[in-house]
Amino acid sequence: MGICENNPEESYFANVQVPMYLAKAAKGRKLICFSSDQVYSGCDDDGPYAEENVKPANVYATHKLEMEQRVLDIEPSAVMLRAEWMYDMETTKDNYFTLLNKEKAVYFSSQEFRGITYLKEVARKYGIEFSDALDGVVRCAKDYKII
Numbered sequence: 001m002g003i004c005e006n007n008p009e010e011s012y013f014a015n016v017q018v019p020m021y022l023a024k025a026a027k028g029r030k031l032i033c034f035s036s037d038q039v040y041s042g043c044d045d046d047g048p049y050a051e052e053n054v055k056p057a058n059v060y061a062t063h064k065l066e067m068e069q070r071v072l073d074i075e076p077s078a079v080m081l082r083a084e085w086m087y088d089m090e091t092t093k094d095n096y097f098t099l100l101n102k103e104k105a106v107y108f109s110s111q112e113f114r115g116i117t118y119l120k121e122v123a124r125k126y127g128i129e130f131s132d133a134l135d136g137v138v139r140c141a142k143d144y145k146i147i
Contacts, residue, residue: 023074053096
């Protein structure tokens with residue numbers, strides 16, 4: 001998220017504009033977008049949070065929430081998956097999982113209790129199960145609270 005804070009224009013392009021282009025290209029096909037549980041990051045209560053109880057606290061979260069709204073305006077049958085920390089095993093970039101396997105210190109916020117989301121598992125499990133009956137925002141995470 002620090003990258004987004006330092007480069008808000010690039011964040012906007014990647015997190016809002018590109019998904020909007022995909023929504024326009026979908027032309028009625030089922031579109032599934034990954035959003036983020038960070039849209040709850042500024043909530044004052046302890047959670048768990050309802051889908052409509054959002055309060056982004058950073059540039060990344062603000063852009064993800066705007067993406068959800070704009071994509072759903074373009075393609076109302078789209079699904080927005082609000083996932084927790086996302087990772088993929090087949091990446092060269094550091095992520096939650098790869099950092100844990102390194103022999104150096106890893107620092108995380110003491111203010112959050114969150115799970116992690118393995119992208120391929122979600123795609124395998126939910127990709128087949130999404131039907132035309134499901135649309136809108138879906139929280140793809142376990143209940144957690146921000147303290």
